[in-house]
Amino acid sequence: MKYDYLIVGAGLFGSVCAHELKKKGKKVLVIDKRDHIGGNIYTENVHDIQVHKYGAHIFHTNDKEVWDYVNSFVEFNRFTNSPLANFEGKLYSLPFNMNTFYQLWGVITPEEALAKIEDQRKELNNKEPQNLEEQAISLVGRDIYEKLIKGYTEKQWGRDCKDLPAFIIKRLPVRFTFDNNxxxxxxxxxxxxxYTKLIEKMLEGVEVYLNEDFLSNKAKYLELADKIIYTGPIDEFYGNNLGKLEYRSLEFKTDIIETSN
Known part of the structure; x- marks a missing residue:
């Protein structure tokens, strides 16, 4: 059978495309190499908890049309992302705001916090940052860099911040209000x-094949449809003929804790 569209990847982008194309009367096939739909936003029920299998995802937008669109499929809760960083047994609020600065230095006004940051930024003496470490210090000073940026960044990239280019962090959001959002x-x-329920609703009535690796038999799949929407790694699509792109790494460890909350 010839399809109008073959969509490679049953994640959010692919599922939205499939839903909208089906509404327009197009013949659509969605394939995914995993054994489930949802891509990286896939969630599964574990002990009545919706676990984000590939890391936490929070949906956020300023566009009312986008918000109304996703809510037309499923109901959203009012979750507010207010993360805490644990550094050597002490907790710090993220993103960097007045709560963070109070926890770091005991300051209580924006003027005091700004003065502290400006004083620490002088360490570079207006030198052009040559790596990520120097870039971070030039933006927010050494205290914030050492406690709240260095370890997290090195875990993600798998290398020392001195060996990472400065352009990775062009800016760091700093808020001089007591707001942890x-x-x-x-x-x-x-x-x-x-999120799996959201994707299920989007893919209702769409033909979906799982455990199908597009790149393992690309020639066959390219013949299946007039147009291809590919949502996988772009370097792999071209056989890495220009080399592999570097991606930040994530390692997932799961603990089940017997607690009421």
């Missing part, structure tokens, strides 16, 4: 019942 968008939340 990570995002500033008007609309934010997580689907009640998990």
């Amino acid at each position: 990570y995002f500033s968008d008007r609309y934010q939340g997580v689907p009640t019942g998990g």
Whole structure:
């Protein structure tokens, strides 16, 4: 059978495309090399908890049309992302805001916090940052860099901050208010019942094949449809003929803790 569209990847982008194309009467096939739909936003029920299998995802937007669109499939909760960083047994609020600065230095006014940051930024003496470490210090000073940036960044990239290019962090958001909300968008939340339910609704009536590796038999799949929407790694699509792109790394460890909350 010839399809109008073959969509490679049953994640959020691929599923939105499939839903909208089906509404327009197009013949669509969605394939995914994993054994489930949802891509990286896949959630599964573990002990009545919706676990984000590939790391936490919070939906956020300032666009009411986008918010109304996703809510037309499933209901979203009112989750607000207010993360805490644990550094040597002490907790610090993220993103960097007045709560963070109070926890670091005991300052209580924006003027005191700004003065502390400006004093620590002088360490570079107006030198052009040559790596990520120097870039971070030039933006927010050494205390914030050492406690809240260095370890996290080195875990993600798998190398020392001195060996990472400065351009990775062009800016670091600093807020001089007591507000722990990570995002500033008007609309934010997580689907009640998990993201998998959202994707299931989007793919209703769409032909979906799982455990199908597009890149293992690309020639065959390219013949299946007039147009291909590919959502996988772009370097792999071209056989890494220009080399492999570097990606930040994530390692997932799961603990089940017997507690009421």
